[in-house]
Amino acid sequence: MIPVALIVVIAVVDVFSGPDVHLGPLLVVAPALTASFAGPRLTAGIGILAVGAQVLIAALRGGVATRNHVMQIVAVTAISTLVWFLCVRREQRQRQLVQLRSVAEAAQRVLLRPLPRRVGSLRIASFYLAAEDEAQIGGDLYALARTDAGVRLIIGDVRGKGLAAIGDAGQLLGAFRENAHRHATLPELTAALEESVCRYLAELAQTDLDADERFITSIVVDLPEDVDAGGLTNCGHPPPLLLRQGRVSTLESPHPAPPIGLCQGSEADGEYEVDTFMLRARDVLLLYTDGVIEARAPDGTFYPLAERVANWADYGPEALLHHLRRDLLDHVGGRLADDAAVIAIERAPVYLPGHYLS
Missing domain, CATH: 3.60.40.10 (PPM-type phosphatase domain)
Structure with a gap:
């Protein structure tokens, strides 16, 4: 719920701030925070939600097709994708580590009964x-x-x-x-x-x-x-x-x-x-x-x-x-x-x- 709350707060503040304030890029904090405690699926979901919030901000503040908003959407999408990819790799390495550790523990129990x-x-x-x-x-x-x-x-x-x-x-x-x-x-x-x-x-x-x-x-x-x-x-x-x-x-x-x-x-x-x-x-x-x-x-x-x-x-x-x-x-x-x-x-x-x- 914390990443979702961050997305909501950032989006609301950005929409109601002046034209010179652009908080949309801060939305990448949500998927990055999610990856620290959750798996790839939830990280991807929060990343999609962050990109959606950025599109909503762009639509409410001058249009999605403006150069500034296009770059912000691309940036949030790219960083969210990178965070998701790193989360996938981390999960793979953790599964390998768990498997190796289980094999090592079994070998140790056999050796030292x-x-x-x-x-x-x-x-x-x-x-x-x-x-x-x-x-x-x-x-x-x-x-x-x-x-x-x-x-x-x-x-x-x-x-x-x-x-x-x-x-x-x-x-x-x-x-x-x-x-x-x-x-x-x-x-x-x-x-x-x-x-x-x-x-x-x-x-x-x-x-x-x-x-x-x-x-x-x-x-x-x-x-x-x-x-x-x-x-x-x-x-x-x-x-x-x-x-x-x-x-x-x-x-x-x-x-x-x-x-x-x-x-x-x-x-x-x-x-x-x-x-x-x-x-x-x-x-x-x-x-x-x-x-x-x-x-x-x-x-x-x-x-x-x-x-x-x-x-x-x-x-x-x-x-x-x-x-x-x-x-x-x-x-x-x-x-x-x-x-x-x-x-x-x-x-x-x-x-x-x-x-x-x-």
């Missing part, structure tokens, strides 16, 4: 914050596989950003999902992941000169369902946190392995060792990428992860990550400079009729 909320006695929560605008994933990754012995998880961080990092993440995720069920031990599984990524990077090196500078820090975790003992192999990744009875401890690895993809040519399993830990009932294991601990506030201070999660240690995985996500974004002022991924795993207590097993 949501983790189940519960597997056996384990309660699981996760979140992913991508630094890139309009993106759901970037160079961080995580995945879960359920095996006969329990649950295996991987979390990792690809060196670099952009499409190359997403490709490297996809390669490692595919290798993990393929090999998680084939190898009995974490060293064997990690060696298989290294072999797969190195083969991929060797093929990539034929066309990408930076392929030999790419690697992935990661942690692979084994969590049996029937015992409290767990194991992990750390390949150059920030150490997990263990939340127990309101206290937070860091699971530092005494013998971390190098990141995956360095391809140093050593014989597989020997360089990978398993660090064991206990995950008892109500304990929470927190896995994260360096985008969390390296997140900076506007004053340059890093995010104090261990200190903050201690406030929510007894909340359970979902509530813990809800508070952590909000607090992390508040710390950085709403926008991360790097991707951030977090997984929280709690071993739920087991209840039996008349018994409680901790």
Whole structure:
């Protein structure tokens, strides 16, 4: 209604003004304004209405055939047509963008599948914050596989950003999902992941000169369902946190392995060792990428992860990550400079009729 009101006001003022006042060319404001919030059809309709108003003004003020009025009609018609054409092009590009975005989102969901909320006695929560605008994933990754012995998880961080990092993440995720069920031990599984990524990077090196500078820090975790003992192999990744009875401890690895993809040519399993830990009932294991601990506030201070999660240690995985996500974004002022991924795993207590097993 605003463009229509503008046309009416401009036409009335022009008709009742003196012979030296010509407001007709201002009618182009109506289709231009319409194009800012409406589609081509409404823009065209308002443009036709503006041209009609200009013809009416000319008829009431000396005749349509006068040179001045002819030029005004031509000008309003030409500019209205141009505005309509630009509106059509904008609509076409928006449809293309929506289609591309839907394809990208589908691909991202396939690549980074949501983790189940519960597997056996384990309660699981996760979140992913991508630094890139309009993106759901970037160079961080995580995945879960359920095996006969329990649950295996991987979390990792690809060196670099952009499409190359997403490709490297996809390669490692595919290798993990393929090999998680084939190898009995974490060293064997990690060696298989290294072999797969190195083969991929060797093929990539034929066309990408930076392929030999790419690697992935990661942690692979084994969590049996029937015992409290767990194991992990750390390949150059920030150490997990263990939340127990309101206290937070860091699971530092005494013998971390190098990141995956360095391809140093050593014989597989020997360089990978398993660090064991206990995950008892109500304990929470927190896995994260360096985008969390390296997140900076506007004053340059890093995010104090261990200190903050201690406030929510007894909340359970979902509530813990809800508070952590909000607090992390508040710390950085709403926008991360790097991707951030977090997984929280709690071993739920087991209840039996008349018994409680901790």
